[in-house]
Amino acid sequence: xxxxxxxxxxxxxxxETKDIARTFADGTxxxxxTSLSIPRGQxxxxxxxxxxxxxxxxxxxxxxxxxxxxxxxxxxNDDVTTTEIEHRNIGMxxxxxxxxxxxxxxxxxxxxxxxxxxxxxxxxxxxxxxLALTGIESLAERRIDQLSGGQRQxxxxxxxxxxxxRILLLDEPLTALDAALRERLRTELDQLLRSLGITTIYxxxxxxxxxxxxxxxxxxxxxxxxxxxSPRDIYFEPANRFVAEFIGAANVLAGPVTDGKIRxxxxxxxxxxxxxxxxxxxxxxxxxxxxxxxxxxRGIVASVAFLxxxxxxxxxxASEQPIHVEASNSVSIKAGDQVGLAVEGRTIRVLxx
Amino acid sequence: xxxxxxFALACLLPLGIILAAFFLIPLVRLFLIGxxxxxxxxxxxxxxxxxxxxxxxxxxxxxxLAVTAATLLIGGIAGIFLARNRxxxxxxxxxxxxxxxxxxxxxxxxxxxxxxxxxxxxGQMTLALLGERMVFAYSIIGLFVGYLYFxxxxxxxxxxxxxxxxxxxxxEAARSLGAGPFAVQRDIVLPALMPAFVAAGSICxxxxxxxxxxxxxxxxxxxxxxxxxxxxxxxxxxxxxAAALAVILGLCTWAVLxxxxxxxxxxxxxxx
Numbered sequence: 001x002x003x004x005x006x007x008x009x010x011x012x013x014x015x016e017t018k019d020i021a022r023t024f025a026d027g028t029x030x031x032x033x034t035s036l037s038i039p040r041g042q043x044x045x046x047x048x049x050x051x052x053x054x055x056x057x058x059x060x061x062x063x064x065x066x067x068x069x070x071x072x073x074x075x076x077n078d079d080v081t082t083t084e085i086e087h088r089n090i091g092m093x094x095x096x097x098x099x100x101x102x103x104x105x106x107x108x109x110x111x112x113x114x115x116x117x118x119x120x121x122x123x124x125x126x127x128x129x130x131l132a133l134t135g136i137e138s139l140a141e142r143r144i145d146q147l148s149g150g151q152r153q154x155x156x157x158x159x160x161x162x163x164x165x166r167i168l169l170l171d172e173p174l175t176a177l178d179a180a181l182r183e184r185l186r187t188e189l190d191q192l193l194r195s196l197g198i199t200t201i202y203x204x205x206x207x208x209x210x211x212x213x214x215x216x217x218x219x220x221x222x223x224x225x226x227x228x229x230s231p232r233d234i235y236f237e238p239a240n241r242f243v244a245e246f247i248g249a250a251n252v253l254a255g256p257v258t259d260g261k262i263r264x265x266x267x268x269x270x271x272x273x274x275x276x277x278x279x280x281x282x283x284x285x286x287x288x289x290x291x292x293x294x295x296x297x298r299g300i301v302a303s304v305a306f307l308x309x310x311x312x313x314x315x316x317x318a319s320e321q322p323i324h325v326e327a328s329n330s331v332s333i334k335a336g337d338q339v340g341l342a343v344e345g346r347t348i349r350v351l352x353x
Numbered sequence: 354x355x356x357x358x359x360f361a362l363a364c365l366l367p368l369g370i371i372l373a374a375f376f377l378i379p380l381v382r383l384f385l386i387g388x389x390x391x392x393x394x395x396x397x398x399x400x401x402x403x404x405x406x407x408x409x410x411x412x413x414x415x416x417x418l419a420v421t422a423a424t425l426l427i428g429g430i431a432g433i434f435l436a437r438n439r440x441x442x443x444x445x446x447x448x449x450x451x452x453x454x455x456x457x458x459x460x461x462x463x464x465x466x467x468x469x470x471x472x473x474x475x476g477q478m479t480l481a482l483l484g485e486r487m488v489f490a491y492s493i494i495g496l497f498v499g500y501l502y503f504x505x506x507x508x509x510x511x512x513x514x515x516x517x518x519x520x521x522x523x524x525e526a527a528r529s530l531g532a533g534p535f536a537v538q539r540d541i542v543l544p545a546l547m548p549a550f551v552a553a554g555s556i557c558x559x560x561x562x563x564x565x566x567x568x569x570x571x572x573x574x575x576x577x578x579x580x581x582x583x584x585x586x587x588x589x590x591x592x593x594x595a596a597a598l599a600v601i602l603g604l605c606t607w608a609v610l611x612x613x614x615x616x617x618x619x620x621x622x623x624x625x
Contacts, residue, residue: 064525086528098526102544111540112530163530 012199013075013166014040015061020071022056030056032224033071038216043193043200045214047207049246053223054203055171061201062169063088075166091160091198095172097152099144105155106131106140112163130158133192149177150185157189161196168193168200174209186212207247211235219243235283241351244281251287251323252351254279266318267297269343271350279351285326286347289313289333295340299323303335315339380603387597396597406581406598413578414605416496417561421554423497424504429550431505432512433542436519447513451506458503458566465499465571466490493575499567504560508553515549516542555613562606578602 019033031053038044046054059065061073063085072081080088099108109130113123131137134154139147147155153173160168174182174189190213193200202213210217211231218228219242227239238244241252253264257278261268271278292298299318304311306329313325313333318341325341327333388394400406435447453461469475469490479487489495519542527541565579578598586595 062529064528084528085525086531086533088529089531090529092526092529094522094526096520096522098520098522100523100527100541100544102540111527111532115531115536159526159530 012040012168012197013078014038015167015199015201016072016074017057017061018072018074020057020060020067020073022053022060022065023068029223031060031067034225036218036225036228038199038201040199041197042215043202043213044216044218045202045204045210046218046220047204047210047214047246048220048226049205051222052220054205054220056223057220058169058171058201058203061167062090062092089163089166091163091165091168093153093156093160093168093170093173095175097156097173097176099147099152099155099159101144103144104140105136105142105144105147108144108155109159109162111159116163126162130162133161134158150181153177153185157192161198165198168196168198170200170202172204173202175204175206182206182209189213211247217247219246237349238281238351241279241281244349244351249284249324251282251284251319252279253282253319253321253323261296264297264319266299266341267295269297269348270345271348272345273350275350281349281351282323282343282347284312284324286343287323287325288342289325289327289331290340290342292338292340295342297341297343299339299341301333301335301337301339304333315341380600383596384600386592387600388593390593392593396593397601400594400597401601405576406578409576409578409581410601410605412493412575413562413602416493416500416577417558420497420500420504420561421558423501424508424557425550425554427501428505428508428553429512429546432509433516433546435509436513436516447509450509453503454506456503458499458564458568459570460566461499461503462567462570464502465495465567469495469498491571491574495571496568496575496577499571500561500564503564503567504557507556507560511549511553511556512546515546519545551613551616555610558609558613559606562602 015036015038017034017036019035020031021029021033022031023029034053034057036044046057048054056065060067060071063073063080063083067073067081072079074080075088100111103111106127110123110127113126118126127140128137131140134157136151136154136158139151139155144152144155153176156173174185177185186209193213202210204210214231216228217231217234219226219234219239221242227234227243229237234243234247238247238250244250244252253262254277255262255264257263257271257273257276260270260272262271262273262278262280269280271280297318299315302314302316302322304313308329310329311327311331311333313327314322315325316322323341333339387396390396392399401410431450435443435450456464467473469488471486471488471490473488473490476486476488479485489498523541523545524537527537532540563579564577565583568577568580569583579602582595582598582602585591585598
């Protein structure tokens with residue numbers, strides 16, 4: 001079966017993994033049987049702490065590692081499970097960029113085309129397009145050791161995309177850069193991936209990166225998928241405590257529930273649940289500072305950090321642990337103040353442990 | 354500022370002493386001896402016009418180049434393989450392969466006799482199989498085998514050292530772009546190992562040019578220059594000719610190392 005990827009290669013393929021698992025020789029399970037389906041042109045971010053299996057998952061999709069028997073990897077309906085990476089026609093960007101030091105920028109970008117025996121004129125044209133796409137025309141004849149980290153990242157991306165891959169795989173491509181550059185490139189990369197419209201899998205441990213880049217975020221932990229959904233779903237409706245705390249800041253509070261209210265150290269919050277004991281999550285920006293007498297839940301301000309556009313408060317006595325609240329920069333408040341904490345019911349998320 | 358300069362000079366002193374004692378003074382002395390006597394400095398040109406000497410220089414150089422090429426080929430492939438593959442007995446194998454480093458040239462020569470001498474294993478085998486005893490130890494083949502034997506470990510270790518540090522992601526990146534095993538070696542591995550090959554090849558060449566013990570033990574039918582120098586010195590007591598030949602041998606070796614350094618980057622050890 002031939003896919004439309006042959007005629008419109010830039011949109012990539014639909015990726016399907018069926019029960020792929022990976023057990024190392026010493027018996028450790030790096031990846032439990034995992035099935036995932038990614039529609040054509042979508043960017044999926046595999047997110048999780050180090051050792052969660054995300055890189056193993058990516059490497060199996062790339063063809064750098066073989067899944068345990070029974071697992072299958074399909075590009076459209078083409079079963080590539082046993083296909084070597086060099087025949088899969090994928091684009092891959094590595095954390096270290098892995099640019100070839102014995103080649104110039106242009107030669108690096110054109111390497112995949114050279115292997116495909118693309119005619120010189122066509123190759124030169126495509127390399128030029130790639131240089132323009134990533135904004136590094138002026139670097140064409142540079143040696144790799146003359147490039148900055150951000151420039152290397154662009155070359156690595158241009159090289160991976162130049163071959164019009166069926167799928168683009170990025171393994172922590174921004175991790176090696178400093179924070180400011182990472183933020184700028186994150187936005188740039190997002191625009192580039194959207195303009196290419198290619199099926200992309202992006203591995204990272206940085207939740208901010210995942211939020212910006214992912215059409216869908218797949219959160220992984222200990223070799224399995226914990227939750228898969230849009231950035232919005234993952235943020236507002238985390239499946240469990242791990243996801244809640246991994247994505248953004250979260251206050252996780254636990255207490256007994258009576259008469260539709262959860263009891264905490266500093267008072268009660270209305271909660272619609274039938275459980276006798278509940279664990280809930282509240283995002284720092286979902287808690288509003290109010291007059292103490294107007295609220296059923298109170299605390300004492302332990303510290304105030306003024307951030308310019310907002311203030312970050314730490315509130316003691318509201319719960320067993322101090323809680324974090326993001327308040328508007330206009331609220332006048334200081335450490336030691338007693339405050340009321342107002343919460344809207346729809347922002348409360350009841351967690352399963 | 355002044356005390357810092359003095360300190361730097363003091364640090365340079367040991368290097369200066371070693372350089373003078375073991376390099377400059379003997380070399381100048383050797384050069385002057387070579388230019389002494391009735392013939393004077395014209396001896397440097399005269400020795401090169403004598404067949405016995407220029408033939409020895411040519412055969413030594415050709416032998417050394419051939420040994421270097423063969424060593425790089427064998428040691429290079431083995432080195433890359435050993436660096437990139439782990440298997441039971443790996444450490445033991447590397448230890449065995451690098452064992453010849455510990456042998457003096459005389460021992461290597463003796464081992465070549467055991468292998469290809471008149472009573473060697475190879476001779477016995479060919480006698481049994483072909484009805485004729487084949488002996489190669491005392492020919493250029495014997496020298497070649499002996500030199501190869503002590504050269505391989507040097508290349509092996511240098512190549513392994515660099516190959517182990519080769520970033521595996523480079524290979525994976527090349528493969529993701531469509532490079533098969535051959536293209537990976539050609540475009541990624543070999544270019545990365547080039548400086549190691551030049552460095553190892555230079556040491557190998559320089560050692561072969563100056564090797565004496567093996568040639569001495571084999572008392573080979575061919576004259577290598579270090580043997581000629583020894584004979585001129587001990588048999589004819591012709592100090593001046595021996596000195597002139599030694600300087601010429603040194604210059605030739607140095608010239609090849611300089612070329613390698615010029616074309617192969619800066620990692621070339623100036624061995625001697």
